[in-house]
């Protein structure tokens with residue numbers, strides 16, 4: 001009798017400890033699932049477009065991906081084909097190529113070789129012009145354009161503005 005009540009007590013105590021442990025692990029698991037505050041903030045990247053210089057490629061970062069920003073020269077803008085023009089991002093009167101800097105073939109990072117040569121992907125020889133249009137296969141399409149919103153002289157990556165929406169509807173970007 002004495003033994004069995006002791007066993008009952010031990011059982012309850014063990015159950016209580018296990019219960020607390022289970023709640024503790026659930027809390028810990030929830031913490032693991034929730035994105036860190038820094039990751040949440042990393043969902044958006046604001047670029048001040050007034051700092052870029054013509055024909056100088058700058059690689060920014062958005063959600064861990066390289067973002068190519070190239071401010072076009074007046075000559076580039078004047079000579080744009082329709083295909084190049086469709087991808088143009090105009091901020092405060094300046095024209096930009098802004099795109100995810102990953103080759104659309106297998107994801108290598110192409111190098112900018114200047115206005116004449118554009119971007120060269122060393123992995124399998126793919127090429128893109130300075131507007132991000134593919135000029136030599138195997139890449140199946142031009143550089144992908146990330147969601148963006150123009151706000152004055154700034155561009156917010158990760159937000160969807162009317163210019164991006166239009167690009168998406170016309171099939172220029174994914």
Ligand code: FES
Nearest residue numbers: 103105106121126
């Ligand atoms: S990854 Fe660029 S050409 Fe293959």
